[in-house]
Amino acid sequence: MSATIQDVTTRVASQPTLARRAKAFEASPWAEAWDLVSRHPDPIYFGNGAPAREAQPLDRLREAGARAWREADGVLDYGEVEGYRPLRELIAARLARRGMPVDPDEVMITNGSQQGIDFVARLMLDPGDQIVVEGPVYIGAMQTFDAYEARYLVVPVDDDGLDVAALDRLLSTTGARPKLIYTVPTFQNPTGITMTRARRESLLSLARERGILVLEDDPYGELYYGASPGAPLAALDPAVVHLGTFSKTIAPGIRVGWTVAPRRLMDLLLMAKEGSDIHTDRIITRTVYHTADGFLDDHIAALRELYRQRRDTLLAGLQRHLPPDLTWSCPGGGFFVWVRLPDGFDADVLLPIAAAHGVAYLPGSWFYPAGQKVHDGFRLSFSSLPIEQIEEGTRRLGEAIAAYIE
Ligand code: PMP
Numbered sequence: 001m002s003a004t005i006q007d008v009t010t011r012v013a014s015q016p017t018l019a020r021r022a023k024a025f026e027a028s029p030w031a032e033a034w035d036l037v038s039r040h041p042d043p044i045y046f047g048n049g050a051p052a053r054e055a056q057p058l059d060r061l062r063e064a065g066a067r068a069w070r071e072a073d074g075v076l077d078y079g080e081v082e083g084y085r086p087l088r089e090l091i092a093a094r095l096a097r098r099g100m101p102v103d104p105d106e107v108m109i110t111n112g113s114q115q116g117i118d119f120v121a122r123l124m125l126d127p128g129d130q131i132v133v134e135g136p137v138y139i140g141a142m143q144t145f146d147a148y149e150a151r152y153l154v155v156p157v158d159d160d161g162l163d164v165a166a167l168d169r170l171l172s173t174t175g176a177r178p179k180l181i182y183t184v185p186t187f188q189n190p191t192g193i194t195m196t197r198a199r200r201e202s203l204l205s206l207a208r209e210r211g212i213l214v215l216e217d218d219p220y221g222e223l224y225y226g227a228s229p230g231a232p233l234a235a236l237d238p239a240v241v242h243l244g245t246f247s248k249t250i251a252p253g254i255r256v257g258w259t260v261a262p263r264r265l266m267d268l269l270l271m272a273k274e275g276s277d278i279h280t281d282r283i284i285t286r287t288v289y290h291t292a293d294g295f296l297d298d299h300i301a302a303l304r305e306l307y308r309q310r311r312d313t314l315l316a317g318l319q320r321h322l323p324p325d326l327t328w329s330c331p332g333g334g335f336f337v338w339v340r341l342p343d344g345f346d347a348d349v350l351l352p353i354a355a356a357h358g359v360a361y362l363p364g365s366w367f368y369p370a371g372q373k374v375h376d377g378f379r380l381s382f383s384s385l386p387i388e389q390i391e392e393g394t395r396r397l398g399e400a401i402a403a404y405i406e
Contacts, residue, residue: 044392134188136190
């Protein structure tokens, strides 16, 4: 007698034959802080790193989508693994304007930049391989690296970005041989900090000397609120693999990003893509192309204005309401401010107190690998909150910190 689906499901659940890497999938870190604060009748949640919903260009997407469907003859067949050529050309042209000329054949469309992280990790990491990450590091990247059973070398971020001298010392003293350096050099998630030009150059020369691949994740580079942060890291060295996304400039739900890599790596990345999901949705990539073409520059200019006001409100609120011995980053762009607590303070202990005051953030310890937790900071995201909530949120935060100190 053949087994029913029910039988099979029960059998799988009762026999723990899962791969070792499955432990990386046990829990999602994202929900916890929201769960705490959502018990408050009027919660203010600084944890959401998403773009503002009201900034999603829905009408433009609808029109572009209709056009994509009108052109759909043949588009619903399987297609090119690398993605829609006009979109790759548009991305290459935008990167060239930022000082990073690339061939459209070095651009692969992905399901968000998260998928690019996954493919590069898949290509580079055997279980137990070492990878250099910033401390603190983007949580989503750790979720991916955990799945490949990477071991982390955490290098602190200071006001100039990843501390390359500390990395050099770490590698020299331990003899560690990491394969990959993962960095968000511009408006970093979670600190908002941008790596200086000098640091970028020394990071690249260290990577070249030691034969380590650099993976640059750049979702925020175009969202600056004062001076432009300059060219991406990959503009300084074509060996760097560069990830970008339309998640922050158009909308995250469309899941369209890109990976730029040198040819020899790109050939392998394309096979990783083919083996994973064959290619990205052909209607949505055309929709994104018709949305972006002739529109994205003006849209991004409006986003800069919107987010600059939110950032300024947050920084002013912190100045007004937080005690003088706390410090925080002043990001030139992106979505995040990082608050540093004085010695002896613990952002994990403060979180439930803050939640009881109706405000929540993501504690710094979440942005470190297991066993290397650092508790003296937290991330505030200003991107998705209206001005009034940001103001009120900083006031509540000030009250919560006063209560914690007592
Ligand atoms: N990298 C970083 C640094 C991010 O902040 C995010 C979004 N939170 C991503 C990657 C994932 O973006 P996408 O929606 O393009 O997959």
